[in-house]
Amino acid sequence: xxxxxxxxxxxxxxxxxxxxxxxxxxxxxxxxxxxxxxxxxxxxxxxxxxxxxxxxxxxxxxxxxxxxxxxxxxxxxxxxxxxxxxxxxxxxxxxxxxxxxxxxxxxxxxxxxxxxxxxxxxxxxxxxxxxxxxxxxxxxxxxxxxxxxxxxxxxxxxxxxxxxxxxxxxxxxxxxxxxxxxxxxxxxxxxxxxx
Amino acid sequence: xxxxxxxxxxxxxxxxxxxxxxxxxxxxxxxxxxxxxxxxxxxxxxxxxxxxxxxxxxxxxxxxxxxxxxxxxxxxxxxxxxxxxxxxxxxxxxxxxxxxxxxxxxxxxxxxxxxxxxxxxxxxxxxxxxxxxxxxxxxxxxxxxxxxxxxxxxxxxxxxxxxxxxxxxxxxxxxxxxxxxxxxxxxxxxxxxxxxxxxxxxxxxxxxxxxxxxxxxxxxxxxxxxxx
Numbered sequence: 001x002x003x004x005x006x007x008x009x010x011x012x013x014x015x016x017x018x019x020x021x022x023x024x025x026x027x028x029x030x031x032x033x034x035x036x037x038x039x040x041x042x043x044x045x046x047x048x049x050x051x052x053x054x055x056x057x058x059x060x061x062x063x064x065x066x067x068x069x070x071x072x073x074x075x076x077x078x079x080x081x082x083x084x085x086x087x088x089x090x091x092x093x094x095x096x097x098x099x100x101x102x103x104x105x106x107x108x109x110x111x112x113x114x115x116x117x118x119x120x121x122x123x124x125x126x127x128x129x130x131x132x133x134x135x136x137x138x139x140x141x142x143x144x145x146x147x148x149x150x151x152x153x154x155x156x157x158x159x160x161x162x163x164x165x166x167x168x169x170x171x172x173x174x175x176x177x178x179x180x181x182x183x184x185x186x187x188x189x190x191x192x193x194x195x
Numbered sequence: 196x197x198x199x200x201x202x203x204x205x206x207x208x209x210x211x212x213x214x215x216x217x218x219x220x221x222x223x224x225x226x227x228x229x230x231x232x233x234x235x236x237x238x239x240x241x242x243x244x245x246x247x248x249x250x251x252x253x254x255x256x257x258x259x260x261x262x263x264x265x266x267x268x269x270x271x272x273x274x275x276x277x278x279x280x281x282x283x284x285x286x287x288x289x290x291x292x293x294x295x296x297x298x299x300x301x302x303x304x305x306x307x308x309x310x311x312x313x314x315x316x317x318x319x320x321x322x323x324x325x326x327x328x329x330x331x332x333x334x335x336x337x338x339x340x341x342x343x344x345x346x347x348x349x350x351x352x353x354x355x356x357x358x359x360x361x362x363x364x365x366x367x368x369x370x371x372x373x374x375x376x377x378x379x380x381x382x383x384x385x386x387x388x389x390x391x392x393x394x395x396x397x398x399x400x401x402x403x404x405x406x407x408x409x410x411x412x413x414x415x416x417x418x419x420x421x422x423x
Contacts, residue, residue, distance in 0.1 A: 169365070
């Protein structure tokens with residue numbers, strides 16, 4: 001049963017959602033620029049098809065409009081936590097590959113990594129607001145990936161950034177859904193426990 | 196017996212009068228008008244380098260009895276050229292539609308077959324009653340990085356042709372124009388106009404997927420546009 005929200009909680013959620021939307025919007029734009037720079041810097045073909053990369057959360061979702069608010073937050077959080085790890089790996093590989101040679105790309109990667117971390121934190125705030133337990137992160141994290149060739153690393157990076165770009169678009173849409181007031185109770189739809 | 200015969204523009208067509216021998220005496224008519232003997236080779240009717248105007252009903256009668264021995268409808272046309280295909284989502288995130296046409300007419304009936312593949316999955320494109328040559332698909336997944344591949348094949352009695360489109364989910368999004376666009380004068384302010392409009396009614400969820408609008412205007416006496 002959906003309980004009516006206190007007005008202050010509703011305001012806080014709306015505020016968090018608007019800020020989250022702006023964060024995600026900026027992230028989307030920066031990821032798009034990063035993707036262009038990455039493709040050019042790594043000498044890749046922008047239209048290359050990359051097979052689904054293991055460990056990269058897919059943004060593709062069925063019945064997106066039927067998801068509850070909690071589902072949206074949890075799926076987003078899991079995704080951005082994964083991207084935090086993946087981008088950190090890419091940054092590491094970047095530094096190994098090029099050292100100082102392309103500080104620009106490294107800086108852009110680091111900037112996006114920062115935004116991904118900030119957004120993950122923002123999602124935790126939203127979950128806290130719903131008095132939802134925040135799923136813990138694995139202590140040791142996933143096992144380190146097998147050593148890939150340089151070319152494989154580049155393709156993997158392409159797959160990561162492409163999927164992140166889709167997620168950034170999806171997150172804006174997810175937060176807009178979350179921000180919609182429900183007509184009956186005034187609470188956002190789907191955030192209450194399911195009966 | 197009566198049937199339909201399809202031939203290419205420019206082809207040479209030989210019609211036999213059913214099972215009659217080559218040397219039988221026959222009369223051919225085209226749409227009821229007798230055909231001159233110069234077009235005959237024995238009882239065969241020879242039409243050289245046929246054009247569209249020669250489409251019609253051809254009948255063959257036995258010489259003296261005037262029994263109808265053979266009848267056919269000749270349809271002169273061309274095999275299809277590569278069709279023109281476009282796909283668009285004006286109701287994102289619900290789905291998209293594809294529509295097609297032939298760049299030049301074939302003058303004979305054509306059938307169209309469309310296939311839509313998303314990754315490895317086959318999707319069904321439901322044909323619209325109106326307009327024809329259009330079908331629509333509902334999105335099963337959203338935010339997918341996997342491309343869609345649409346192949347349209349057009350076939351008629353004289354040949355076939357096809358075209359393929361490959362695109363991302365976002366690349367084909369194009370909303371319909373705004374509706375109820377109204378410009379009203381502002382009372383007591385002749386240098387101002389109040390412009391109002393609505394979201395296109397085909398756009399299902401403007402809250403989650405808001406649209407941006409751009410307005411330009413100019414007095415009729417000037418050529419330059421101004422932008423808001």
